[in-house]
Amino acid sequence: MMPSYKKCFQEMEKRKDFHFDLNFLKASLRIKSKLFIEGSYYAILFVVFNLIISISSEVVGYYLGLIPGRMYSALLSKDVDSFWFILWSGSLMYVGKCFLLAALSSASWLLYLCFRKNLTTSLTKAIFYAKTTAYKLFCLESLDNLDQRITQDVDKMCTILANTLLPAVMICPFVIVYYTYKTYVTAGIYGCGIIYGYFFIGTCINKMLISPLSKWTARVEKVEGDYRYKYATLRDNIEQISLYGGNEFEKDSTYTYLNKILKAQFYLGSWIFPNTMFQTFFSYYGGLLSYAIQFIAIFWWHIYDDLSPQDLAKVISNNAFVYIYLVNSFTRLSDTSIAIGEMAGLLQRIDEVFVACRGLRYSTNITHDKDNNLPLITVNNVSISTTSAKLIINKLNIMSNGNLLILGPSGAGKSSLVRMFLDVWRIDEGIVNINMASDQISVIPQKGYFPTGKLTLYEQICFPKIITPGTPIKYEEEEIIFELIGKLHLNSVLARVGGLHIKPNFEYNNVLTPGELQRLSFIRALINKPKLVFLDESTNSVSNDVEEIMYTYLIKNDIRVVSVGHRDTLLKWHAQVLILDGTGGYTCRDI
Template sequence: MNQYKHVSIRDNAESSILYKCENFEKTECKRLFNILIKKQFFLVLWRLPNNFFKQFFDYYGGLLSYALQFIPIIVIGTYDDKSPEDLAKIISNNAFYYIYLVNSFTRLTDLAIDVGEMAGVFQRIADFVQYSDEQALKGTEVEGLANQSFEEGGGGYDRAPIIVDRSISSGRLSEGLLFEMNNVSYTLPNDENYLLMHNLNIRLMKGQNLLVTGPSGAGKSSFLRVLMRLWNLKTGMLTYGITSDRILHCPQKSYFPVGRLSLRQQIAFPVHIPKSDNVFRDSGFIEKMLKDLKLFHLIERCGGLDSSVEFDWHESLTPGELQRLSFVRLLYHRPLLAILDEATNSVSSDMEKIMYQLLLTNDISFISAGHRQTLTAFHNLELKITGKTGYTIKEISVATAVADEKL
């Protein structure tokens, strides 16, 4: 599990950074590493007697075959009446039998090690058989649940400026400002000569919702990375009216960390839930959000909100379920600004409408990047990135939004 945890972090590095979950992942890695150390310690204690006798018989078996004859020959004097020739023959024969017996004990200890290793395999097989029997008993209920799922599923970084004409500042919440870009230009992180945007000027106020459009590869995700301060500016000024902890990013690739985390902890991610009774006050809100987004069945599947979950979320849930669960996480934290990178491209149009309506109901401003025409119905400002450093900005009227929604 500990090795898999590190692989999971590596494969989801960008999503982890955008969630600003470095402290969460550090704590989880330490927790899983401590579990690994404890299990390895008890494994060593369990193997110690067996390994001791195995090594003892392997290295001292020949010597032991003669040492065992010391008592009957020297101490008891069982063979005092034998001639030296007969005694030598008896010692040789006894040594052969003792060595054979020691070899049998060695095979027995080897077998004990193999049986111990097979026990883990048998445990997995038994769990698989038990799970298969349980699913067979559920029958059509499980099939219906799967069909429903697929039907719907069709710590921050405030970087300091490096050059004089670039800065990042904050502190204008009282004016209703969310963010403002003045003559912003940025490049690829690994190629400063490859200019992605030149002299971008845009302002977003509280109550406005921005839609970022453009053809594939034009730089929509790059704009969001700059906005999240994952990429640096080349020139210009980026001003925030809110602190970074009031901004939550919902990446294109949903991220749910491994480590047998409960459903409640996955929703609260990247914040660690304290082990206190106060956390249960949110149960009603979480259950309502899960019900609104047609994910209420996850409570039963996970054994409740607070039970440790054994399965891998990314492999067990459909892309649509993962995106809806990411929205539950978003609604749980209720940021002032949500940044959505094609966060609804795996759900139906009807479900997409429900998801955005929940954001509006909870007074969460949002910036969305996507291709769907239906997205215009939820936004009032559009930034179209045309590629080759070009862009256009226009307001989205109600008539335009209705026309696009009909399309």
């Protein structure tokens, strides 16, 4: 039976494009709970602030909209006192309006910060929910550019949502209701019908234009991520590229990625053009429509026939303001079409991560039953497959009390077996028991990991333990570190760093040799005095003499080992050897 996480990624692989459709609405409902997380009320607070400020701004805006009509009346009637009163009161209202707009901008920015914090926190929790989730997300290729989704996509989506969409969507319903009433009073059902029909037609056209925009936005984000990742690999492997003389190859390769970006951006721009054109027309034509609606009251109903010219000018100006503001409220919603189209693609890319994380949560087949009557490691009828469902280990059965050496050709599943023991790689079937608590087990991976951030040597060795300025230093750990630094000939590294608790001015991966990094990984594995250590080709970058020092230390301290390697020198340190043949079969014998 295919594991559930493989089905999950295969289903996701079928769907490459995102649209403004029912899937977007479902994803929006799922993301909503990540934006407004339980126990954090800042996002809700700033949404309320946005609403209050927006309503205040609209109230002030309404009175500002009446100023032109009052000015026309005062000027046409040559009323000096009214003119100066309108001028000064209008000036104060404009100051207040500007203050409210600035406050709305600040509140929207703070809301963006809350949204980004909540969404990124939720993503991080989902990715690191279980020991294996992050590993599978990053190693399986069905999810492209996971780092971009967590950083750039979240940033863009939260910016659009907090600064563009929510301010418009929250206030427009209130404004539309109020100005619909005002329009009905002066232009009747016909005036309202014209404006609502105008909006309905605009909405239908927008719906047709938004969906391709969502699709191409997601495609652009993908190729942008691929392009950035290409340069990240160049940065990390520039020495090897230079040694190979691969400059021309990489130049052509980067041009290929660039052309993919330009092509995707061109198609995105091709859909932005009709969106922008229609959005602009919809906005500007509303001004003319506001005067056309007045044809009903003036020429059909003759409501204002008895008004003087100055009073009629005031009425026309005020009515035009009401109609154009109602049209503008609809156009504000329509103007968000491009933003919605962009956000739809981003939101669904982010939601895909949450969906994938839920699909990767599974129960473990690894047990840690401590029983003196059981061997150290028991593997019962275990089968392991690759992510592409290729069987690499079939019906494995072993019982080991001593040190176990795993051999086999490249790709036979040696490292996969170590991952299985450490509960990182899922078992298709079978059961594994390690007769030891999980906190008594350490690992030395084939490629050591040294976090960036110019950490001290002590912090690097203690990883993944979190060291803060207030963390007490365990001198027993320091003794082990200094002992192993001396035994493994790492005094030059200590001198280069400047001391155990000194922050270096370099990153370890960029300066230290693979052999030095491998020896530091060895110290890290032993800092907590484990009783079982897994070594995944952990001595391939050190000399035979250093390898002997490492295994001698392990044996002397009664630490059991499970090793993966190719050197014949490893045989003498182990009691059993497991040989994988690369086709799913194996042999196991005592040494």
